Each structure stands twice: as structure tokens, then as C-alpha cells.
Amino acid sequence: MPKEKEKEKLVEAITDREKDFAQWYTDVVKKADLADYSEVGGCVIFRPYGYAIWELMRQQMDERFKATGHENVYMPLLITESLLQKEKDHVAGFAPEVAWITHGGQEKLTEKLCIRPTSETLFCSHYANLIQSYRDLPKLYNQWCSVVRWEKTTRPFLRTREFLWQEGHTAHATAEEAQEETIRMLNIYAEFCENVLAIPVMKGQKTESEKFAGAMATYTIESLMHDGKALQSGTTHNFGDGFARAFGIQYTDKNNQLQYVHQTSWGFSTRMIGGLIMVHGDNSGLVLPPNAAPVQVIIIPVAAHKEGVLEAAKAMQERLSKIVRVKMDNSDRSPGWRFSEHEMKGVPLRLEIGPKDLEKNQAVLVRRDTGAKTIVSLDAMETAAPALLTEIQANLLAQARQRLHERTYTAADAEEMRKILDASPGFVKAMWCGREACEDQIKEQTGASSRCIPFEQERISDVCVCCGEKAEKMVYWARAY
Amino acid sequence: MPKEKEKEKLVEAITDREKDFAQWYTDVVKKADLADYSEVGGCVIFRPYGYAIWELMRQQMDERFKATGHENVYMPLLITESLLQKEKDHVAGFAPEVAWITHGGQEKLTEKLCIRPTSETLFCSHYANLIQSYRDLPKLYNQWCSVVRWEKTTRPFLRTREFLWQEGHTAHATAEEAQEETIRMLNIYAEFCENVLAIPVMKGQKTESEKFAGAMATYTIESLMHDGKALQSGTTHNFGDGFARAFGIQYTDKNNQLQYVHQTSWGFSTRMIGGLIMVHGDNSGLVLPPNAAPVQVIIIPVAAHKEGVLEAAKAMQERLSKIVRVKMDNSDRSPGWRFSEHEMKGVPLRLEIGPKDLEKNQAVLVRRDTGAKTIVSLDAMETAAPALLTEIQANLLAQARQRLHERTYTAADAEEMRKILDASPGFVKAMWCGREACEDQIKEQTGASSRCIPFEQERISDVCVCCGEKAEKMVYWARAY
Numbered sequence: 001m002p003k004e005k006e007k008e009k010l011v012e013a014i015t016d017r018e019k020d021f022a023q024w025y026t027d028v029v030k031k032a033d034l035a036d037y038s039e040v041g042g043c044v045i046f047r048p049y050g051y052a053i054w055e056l057m058r059q060q061m062d063e064r065f066k067a068t069g070h071e072n073v074y075m076p077l078l079i080t081e082s083l084l085q086k087e088k089d090h091v092a093g094f095a096p097e098v099a100w101i102t103h104g105g106q107e108k109l110t111e112k113l114c115i116r117p118t119s120e121t122l123f124c125s126h127y128a129n130l131i132q133s134y135r136d137l138p139k140l141y142n143q144w145c146s147v148v149r150w151e152k153t154t155r156p157f158l159r160t161r162e163f164l165w166q167e168g169h170t171a172h173a174t175a176e177e178a179q180e181e182t183i184r185m186l187n188i189y190a191e192f193c194e195n196v197l198a199i200p201v202m203k204g205q206k207t208e209s210e211k212f213a214g215a216m217a218t219y220t221i222e223s224l225m226h227d228g229k230a231l232q233s234g235t236t237h238n239f240g241d242g243f244a245r246a247f248g249i250q251y252t253d254k255n256n257q258l259q260y261v262h263q264t265s266w267g268f269s270t271r272m273i274g275g276l277i278m279v280h281g282d283n284s285g286l287v288l289p290p291n292a293a294p295v296q297v298i299i300i301p302v303a304a305h306k307e308g309v310l311e312a313a314k315a316m317q318e319r320l321s322k323i324v325r326v327k328m329d330n331s332d333r334s335p336g337w338r339f340s341e342h343e344m345k346g347v348p349l350r351l352e353i354g355p356k357d358l359e360k361n362q363a364v365l366v367r368r369d370t371g372a373k374t375i376v377s378l379d380a381m382e383t384a385a386p387a388l389l390t391e392i393q394a395n396l397l398a399q400a401r402q403r404l405h406e407r408t409y410t411a412a413d414a415e416e417m418r419k420i421l422d423a424s425p426g427f428v429k430a431m432w433c434g435r436e437a438c439e440d441q442i443k444e445q446t447g448a449s450s451r452c453i454p455f456e457q458e459r460i461s462d463v464c465v466c467c468g469e470k471a472e473k474m475v476y477w478a479r480a481y
Numbered sequence: 482m483p484k485e486k487e488k489e490k491l492v493e494a495i496t497d498r499e500k501d502f503a504q505w506y507t508d509v510v511k512k513a514d515l516a517d518y519s520e521v522g523g524c525v526i527f528r529p530y531g532y533a534i535w536e537l538m539r540q541q542m543d544e545r546f547k548a549t550g551h552e553n554v555y556m557p558l559l560i561t562e563s564l565l566q567k568e569k570d571h572v573a574g575f576a577p578e579v580a581w582i583t584h585g586g587q588e589k590l591t592e593k594l595c596i597r598p599t600s601e602t603l604f605c606s607h608y609a610n611l612i613q614s615y616r617d618l619p620k621l622y623n624q625w626c627s628v629v630r631w632e633k634t635t636r637p638f639l640r641t642r643e644f645l646w647q648e649g650h651t652a653h654a655t656a657e658e659a660q661e662e663t664i665r666m667l668n669i670y671a672e673f674c675e676n677v678l679a680i681p682v683m684k685g686q687k688t689e690s691e692k693f694a695g696a697m698a699t700y701t702i703e704s705l706m707h708d709g710k711a712l713q714s715g716t717t718h719n720f721g722d723g724f725a726r727a728f729g730i731q732y733t734d735k736n737n738q739l740q741y742v743h744q745t746s747w748g749f750s751t752r753m754i755g756g757l758i759m760v761h762g763d764n765s766g767l768v769l770p771p772n773a774a775p776v777q778v779i780i781i782p783v784a785a786h787k788e789g790v791l792e793a794a795k796a797m798q799e800r801l802s803k804i805v806r807v808k809m810d811n812s813d814r815s816p817g818w819r820f821s822e823h824e825m826k827g828v829p830l831r832l833e834i835g836p837k838d839l840e841k842n843q844a845v846l847v848r849r850d851t852g853a854k855t856i857v858s859l860d861a862m863e864t865a866a867p868a869l870l871t872e873i874q875a876n877l878l879a880q881a882r883q884r885l886h887e888r889t890y891t892a893a894d895a896e897e898m899r900k901i902l903d904a905s906p907g908f909v910k911a912m913w914c915g916r917e918a919c920e921d922q923i924k925e926q927t928g929a930s931s932r933c934i935p936f937e938q939e940r941i942s943d944v945c946v947c948c949g950e951k952a953e954k955m956v957y958w959a960r961a962y
Contacts, residue, residue: 126519
């Protein structure tokens, strides 16, 4: 009885978000058809709905990259061991977690290859060949690809052994230009998160111990999940001329002098699908902001066998398809079943149309974020549906902003920080002396790591939250994914 | 003197296509900035211009896939050894050429993993979990990714150890539906080649010895390169229920009976960038059909320092950008230098505008395919430029069709076939008895392999071109890449 089995599958509710956040997350991933597990431990299958969200994110981000002069390239998947080792901090950071290829076909390779964990070394080697003169600068390259890092504990989207991302790699004539690029891309990430994903972020610099392997400075956007944990949502790195010196990337300037280039890199990954789930989702499943929703409006004909209903639903789909991403679900399942399914999938707006609606030349629009119903004349749908989508997008961002605001605290000492984080986790603003020992101790005592040194500094006190000595910076701390 | 060096680089002509086709090909790849070599032997770097061509191809093909109901997914990069081995013909075909991963981070893996050479086994394993009932069918999945095959001899785009492609994988309730899908996708490939790439193709079935490892039947589109060699340009496979039996992919039909699904797969790769070069290119470099050209119109202001020239060029760029892919090259290099550079890159249409043109409110349009110049009033540009692009697209297809027609021969015996192929290579139509031994002997004697058994059969004679016994089929033979 396959039909019965399928019905059971749906009525079975997902885990309560407040009771077991981790299990709730896994339930949403599976039941919203976002991802599935694969035969290879720690790697997931992106199912059509999950991949469609990534396609939307990729497309909108790619437009932003191209509008700021970046070009897409594609570098090989494989890196020779000797190439990976050229920059010493970089190899120290990544070598412990790469996958090694030792055989090609039946033959043992003369030199081991690893699958790219990130592609700095490949870009540097290419730039060393490509860049000769100041005329060749800047080089503003990006690539969309997957990378592999041999993680021990994994969770769909948040931490997997293979993940999809984009990695930008740029080379500039001067240190100033490289720094400008590093901040420009951070701002693009932040704007994208807010306007597309409806996720507000904290912007700032990583501490020395949290920065990228080989970087001079790493910048980050950090967002707050519903369980009060932070998610590192995108990072940009200024390499100075460190990689250029290791790889010999030099150009002849206008005065005919040889100079090293200054480089940046920046990355944003499918982990933010996890962010979408954990920021907006609820006990009915996923809640997607319209700008990241593969289906923005789902049309559900009710009693579709009654005269005119299906035709009206189809006509509406045809009309709306010109302005929004719309689908119709006319399966033989009950309206309730179909309502739940598209709620689980986080479709922002449901359009119900039945015989009684048709008599009145109207339909019902139901918002996924608030559940609010609006009766709309069929003639006004091209205005009403997009207007509601705009409202939903704005509301999700406003709600997330409100939570971020409410759950950002200040602490004067580590004990206070621990209490806050135990009672109601979130970001804690606290002063820091600048020493790694204090970071380590705070982590041990509270479970919170330094998330960033925000650009907008406040002077909460004069002394470090840990050692009580002179404070250098205000830092955002949080327990994090 | 970097500027001097760059000038020299350009004036140095590429190898003559008729003298050394292979070297001419490599020159175009490098000098049109399509690809570069990487540190890992046999893997290339897709440079921005080469990757932009792939993006255009991908986008237009993806539209065709989605319009026929296919959905994109993403499967893991890695396959366990045991999974690869599940279908015996498949593993026999691919195991000799896969890259093996033995270590993750510092640890030896308990089971070897290979990088996907193709993803049948991953899709089958997923489908076995996913498909329960006839309601779950058909499954029409596709993915865009890279695959790795440890080839011994490589050439940019045509044969590399890593290449980009799409692979479609579908599961159907019946054998008829699977066969329909196999032919539908072959027709989409053929239509795409003709209408986007301006490359006419031969359609047909592969012989037993040329079919895909694990397939019941393989279909192919074959195109003719300028040197008279054939290029396999896309293949579709009908697996019957062979993989379904090996992986246990069963569904409950409407009568509550367990049935095996019937499957297909089909792939199209970056090798067709090589096809574009070898079908349309000439001794001035690449020639791109407008539908596959990242830049369709290049605007070259001449004497841009003269009053009004640059402004007029910019205004024209702004106007044309609404209807075509247009760029302006206002570098300080000579007009001649710039003309050559964009000819090398195969830009279909050049728009020259200088002070004298401006006086007459006109510009000169120069076609890349014929070199023909047209003087066009600036006011008429929105009509004239797209019209010329349409003509160029049609002309390139017509020329390629003409060559294909002229270089398709018939042969009665292997000796005649050899003579034809030595004198003026192309496709040779000849009858075949259906035995692999004859295929092998023809290959040995003439260097030509069976390319396909065309759908449109002709009865050239009654006997096999090789053994003289009763002929079963007419086959297209050619020396091939």
C-alpha cells in the first residue's frame, strides 16, 4: 500500500525545535527534501529542492561579482603535494585535512595529489605565469566549485567533507587596493545575506588565532541561529604579499621596477543553506525568504474536479509565472496534505482556490511566515502576490534583526559570560587584551570562541574580560557551529 | 620593456591550419586565452574567456533540460570501491582509468574511494533509496560537475584528466519511456549543436564494441572537424533494467507488483569547446557563432582622443548592451593590434568608429566569418547589428553543413576506404556485417573506427565492406579524436 505509506510519512511530525534543535534541523533537511545521505561518509546528496536554493544563491551572488568586475574561471580539482607546500602557514593549516590521491588508474603516482581544500596555491601558480606588467593588474577571478576537507564530525550543509562554494582570488598592484577589495567583498557578502537570505550579520575582523591559514588578516560576517549559536557565514582574506613572495608573483610597475602583487581571497558556501534553515525555520519546517525560494507561490486547487477550478488555477499559474516563481500542486492528495508539504518546504506564499472562491472571483493567499490569510480578487493577483512577497522578505529580516538585537549581551567577566550563554545563548560583547591565552581560557570556561572584532567598536570597560589587564578591543563571543 | 614584449607576442602569427592542424589548435587555445596548462599533468585551467563560453553553453543547455522536466541535483565527488563494483560491465570499463584516494588527512581509509569518472553508481544507489512507488517515477535528474579519468595522452578540451560536463540520469517505469528519453535527449543535443554551436551532426547508434560500459544501447552525435576527423559530440545511453537489477531499484506498480525501473544517462562536455575551435576556426584564430560568443560585438574606437569619438563609442555600447553581448576595447594599443586580438578571440562582429565615421553619423561593421565590411548609420545600429549576427550564425552552420556534405563518401571495400581517408579525410559510409572482427580489421587497415549506425540507413551494397559477407547495416566510419 504505497499510498498509505506516503501519508503516514507526512503526518509524522518533525521534532520540536525547542526540545532538540539538532534533531529538528536534521528532520527539516530530510523532510523538506533538501539533502540525503550518501554512501561516502560525511558527503551529502543535494536533492533538487536543496540544489535549486543553491542555484538561486549562486546566480544572485554571481551577478554581484560580475557587476564589480570579477570574472569566472575554473582551476583543476587536484593539487600536487609540492604545490600545496609552497606557503608554509597555508600547508600547515590544510595538510591535516586533505584527501590524498596515490594512484591514477593502475599506476602509482610519482607525486601524491590532493583534492583542493581551497585553491590559493593553484591561483598563485597561475598568476605567477600570467602576471608580468602593471597592465595585467588587477586580476579579479572567482570560481564556483566543490572542495574537500576531511572533517571528523559532519552535519548536512554545516560541515561536510565535500561542499560547494565560490572562492574569489584577486591580485592587485598595491596593498591599499587589496585591502579595499577585502572589505568590498565582505560588504557584498553582508548585503547579500541581508537582502537575499534575510539574515542580518555582524561584520568584523578575526583574531590572530581564528584567521585563515596564510592570511595577513581575515574578515568575517557572523550570523545568529535560532538556538543562539553563531554561524560564520562568509570570510574574506587579505594576504598582503605573503603568497606572492612564496610563489614569485611579480610585476613590472610603471617605473620599470619589479614589485610583488598583493592578494585577497574570499569564500561563501552551501553552509548558508544550513543558515537559512536555522535562522528562519519553525516547527512546521523550512521558512524561505522569497528571494531565496525556488517556489515563491504554490497554487493549490481545492476540489479541482469541480467545474472551472483547475482551469482557473492554471490560468492563474500562467499569469503569475510572468512575475514570480510559481508552481501548482494538483496531486490527488488532500488539501491538508498538500498545505503541510509546502509549509515543510518553506514556500513563502500559498494560493488556495476552490469552487466557492471561484464564484466570488477570488482566491486565498496564506503567508508562510505568519500564517495570515488574505482574500484577494483574482483580478488583483499580479499586484497582491508580489506585494505580500516583499512584505514576507522584509518581515523575516526584521524578525531576525530583532532576535539578534535581543540576544546580544555584554559581559564584564568570563563567569558572567558563561551564565548568559547557559541561560539564553547569543552573542556576548566583551573586552579583550589581545592575547591568545585569554581566548583559549574563555573558550574552556564558557564554550564560546571569539567570533570577530567588530568594525564598530564600543568601550564596555577598560579591562580584559578574562585576565583583567588592559583591554585592547571589544570582541563578539559566541558558541558557534 | 613590457609593452614591447606584448606587441611582439601578437604579431607572431599562429601556425598555419593546413600545415599543422594539431599545433594550430594548441595555438588557438593559448592565444585566444581559452585555457592554460596547470601543474597537474593533463588538467587545464579554464581561463575567463574559455569559461565564459562554457557558461553560455551550460545556460542554454540547462534551459532545454528544464523545459523537458529535468531537475538539477549534486551528487558527491567520491565513490566507494564497493559501490563502483556493483555493475560488472561498468566497473570493467571505468576501473582502469580512475584516480584512487587512499588517505583522508593523516589516516589511511578503511575502503578506497575513487573520484567519479561518471556517476551512474551514485545515482543508482540514491534511486534505490528514493523510488518506492510508480508515483515516484519518472525521476529526471541532471548534474553539472567535473569528472576525472586518468587518460594517458591529453589535449586541452578534447581529452583531459579532469573535464566539466553535465550528466543526466533518469529512471522510468517502462522500457518504452526509457527509450523515448534516450532519443529525446539525443535530439536535444543535436538541436543544441546546430542552433547554438552551428555544428551539424550525424545521429545514430554506437556498435556493441563502442557502446558505454554497462549500457544496453548507446546513441551518439558525431561532428566533422576541419581536418576531416570526427568528434564524438554527445552520447545518450539506454541501460534497460541492468543497473536496476544490480542496485535493486524497484517500484510497486499500480497493480501492486514489484517492477524494476528502466534507466538512461546522457552526457555533454567541455570537449565541445574544442569542437567549436576545430569546426569554425581559421588562420586568424577562433571564429565563434554568435549564440556561443561571450562577446558578440566588439566596439573599437579609432583615434579615440579626437573630439566626440569616445563618447559616441560609449553611447553605442550603452545602446547595444540592451540587445547583444557587447564590449568596448579602448586600450592604448593600435587599432590594428586590437583588430587582430578580437579576431583571434573569434568575436563575430567588430564595430569600428572613428572621427570620419562620426562626421557622417556612421560606423563600420566587420564580420569575423567573411571579413565583409558594412557601413551602417548610427541610427540603424539596433537593427543592423543583430541582423548581421543572425546572418553569421546561419552562415557558419551552412558552411559546416556544406563541408560535412562534401566530405561524406561511400566505400565498397576497406582499401577504397583507406584511399579516401588518406586523400581527403571525412566520413565514409560503408556496409557492415555486424561482427566486431570486421570493425577491428577496418580500424587496423584504415585508422577509421565505426562512428555510428545512422538512423537514416541507405543500402549501398549487399555485402560487408570488410569480409564481403552479408551486410546488416550501413555505418559511418571515420578517423576520430
